[in-house]
Amino acid sequence: MEKKILRVKIDTKDENAFTRLVLEEHLDMAGERRDKDGKIVAEAYMLSTQLEKLRESGINITVLDEDAAKTGRQRQKQVSSVNRFAFGDRSPSPPSGFGKKV
Amino acid sequence: MSNLDSYLSVNEVEDSIAALAQAYPNTCQLIKLPNPTTEGRICHALNVGRGLVDSSKPAALFTGAVHAREWGGSEICVYLASDILEAYERKTGLRYEGDGEGKYFTADQIRSIVDNLNVIVFPCVNPDGRNYSQTVEPLWRRNRNPTESGGNPDCIGVDLNRNYNFLWDFPNLFFPNTVRTSADPCDWLSQTYRGSAPSSERETQNVAWLLDNYPTISWHIDIHSYSQLILHCWGDDENQSVDPQMNFANSAYDRKRGKKNDDYKEYVPADDLSSCVSLADRINDGIKAVNSNGYTVQSAFGLYATSGSGQDYSHSRHNALPGKNKVFGFTIEFGTEFHPPWEEMKSVIREIDAGLLEFCLAVQE
Ligand SMILES: [Zn+2]
Numbered sequence: 001m002e003k004k005i006l007r008v009k010i011d012t013k014d015e016n017a018f019t020r021l022v023l024e025e026h027l028d029m030a031g032e033r034r035d036k037d038g039k040i041v042a043e044a045y046m047l048s049t050q051l052e053k054l055r056e057s058g059i060n061i062t063v064l065d066e067d068a069a070k071t072g073r074q075r076q077k078q079v080s081s082v083n084r085f086a087f088g089d090r091s092p093s094p095p096s097g098f099g100k101k102v
Numbered sequence: 103m104s105n106l107d108s109y110l111s112v113n114e115v116e117d118s119i120a121a122l123a124q125a126y127p128n129t130c131q132l133i134k135l136p137n138p139t140t141e142g143r144i145c146h147a148l149n150v151g152r153g154l155v156d157s158s159k160p161a162a163l164f165t166g167a168v169h170a171r172e173w174g175g176s177e178i179c180v181y182l183a184s185d186i187l188e189a190y191e192r193k194t195g196l197r198y199e200g201d202g203e204g205k206y207f208t209a210d211q212i213r214s215i216v217d218n219l220n221v222i223v224f225p226c227v228n229p230d231g232r233n234y235s236q237t238v239e240p241l242w243r244r245n246r247n248p249t250e251s252g253g254n255p256d257c258i259g260v261d262l263n264r265n266y267n268f269l270w271d272f273p274n275l276f277f278p279n280t281v282r283t284s285a286d287p288c289d290w291l292s293q294t295y296r297g298s299a300p301s302s303e304r305e306t307q308n309v310a311w312l313l314d315n316y317p318t319i320s321w322h323i324d325i326h327s328y329s330q331l332i333l334h335c336w337g338d339d340e341n342q343s344v345d346p347q348m349n350f351a352n353s354a355y356d357r358k359r360g361k362k363n364d365d366y367k368e369y370v371p372a373d374d375l376s377s378c379v380s381l382a383d384r385i386n387d388g389i390k391a392v393n394s395n396g397y398t399v400q401s402a403f404g405l406y407a408t409s410g411s412g413q414d415y416s417h418s419r420h421n422a423l424p425g426k427n428k429v430f431g432f433t434i435e436f437g438t439e440f441h442p443p444w445e446e447m448k449s450v451i452r453e454i455d456a457g458l459l460e461f462c463l464a465v466q467e
Binding site: 034079 | 111121195452
């Protein structure tokens with residue numbers, strides 16, 4: 001079930017080749033933007049087994065994370081494991097945001 | 103543990119807005135969404151304002167966590183509402199700090215937002231998916247609807263931001279191989295399955311219900327990640343303001359949409375486009391004061407062609423459906439990761455909440 005997932009950066013000026021690659025390889029696209037000279041800078045998730053084929057296409061690919069699922073599981077530890085707003089015997093305090101009330 | 107120490111769980115998102123509704127009964131109201139999710143979760147939105155009954159006051163809709171793994175959309179919505187409500191109650195202003203000069207909203211400005219506007223936050227459109235991403239597969243994007251999966255766990259779920267009723271039937275409406283979505287539930291690599299029918303999913307139905315039920319909604323900002331972008335209309339093709347007949351509803355242009363640098367471009371009246379761009383610029387002004395890098399403002403198609411997106415659905419309704427109010431649709435792609443370390447996410451929340459508050463001021467001008 002668990003598949004090794006890479007997070008990669010793709011940069012290219014060849015928009016047609018890039019679009020073909022995304023669709024043919026069913027890439028799971030993450031971030032994507034165009035820099036000032038029109039170059040596409042995109043991030044994607046893919047299986048490690050896809051990497052070789054993509055590199056053969058001539059598009060510039062850099063691996064940013066060898067095991068993105070593992071990184072994600074570390075982030076899961078930063079999700080609250082209790083309910084800080086549960087309505088129990090007493091009403092919960094409302095949340096307070098990140099703006100300073102001044 | 104304070105509420106500012108970690109990401110909110112899905113249950114906390116629900117209970118936190120319920121807690122706000124209880125603490126600030128005169129300035130916000132809970133809205134129960136009609137469609138429970140596949141896993142039986144009942145969702146709420148929160149309206150910050152004097153109430154949606156007053157048809158003279160326009161409303162803005164902010165939606166978060168449509169995509170499961172983009173966790174922070176929920177916190178951006180919950181803490182925006184928290185900040186406005188607390189500052190209003192205490193008659194203070196709000197200051198957001200970052201590496202920029204900082205952004206200050208006066209007490210009068212906060213009061214004007216509550217008294218003259220309704221701000222509807224729907225912080226977690228896709229709670230089943232967000233919960234699954236927070237507890238099982240961190241990179242999960244879709245909802246958890248198993249109907250089309252044939253029992254294969256990889257084939258569960260629909261990409262909600264390809265499921266809305268806007269040019270949904272992409273094989274018949276777009277130029278081949280332009281649009282990034284899939285008609286195959288088992289396209290689990292790309293995670294972009296569009297669903298079995300337009301607006302087939304309860305989560306997209308809930309968003310459509312808000313737009314139907316509250317006709318004062320005039321703006322919809324769908325909060326996604328990532329790439330530090332603010333996107334405005336359209337996502338199916340480039341914009342043009344010359345030929346009103348060249349538009350998404352005109353079947354003469356079927357299979358021509360989605361291709362760059364060809365004759366088909368999507369129609370948007372020049373005034374509407376200039377309003378959208380200036381509102382997007384104002385969001386960026388708010389962001390830039392907190393994060394000195396700022397975000398990039400562009401049309402959604404500047405990235406690639408999409409069908410069935412929430413932004414385009416909202417923006418298209420007044421053309422596609424008779425009698426519907428005009429809504430300007432936007433997408434924010436926050437940050438540089440789906441779920442950055444919480445410390446980093448806090449900075450993103452500050453910058454986006456400053457951008458959204460600046461937007462709330464801009465729409466009143
Ligand atoms: Zn998204």
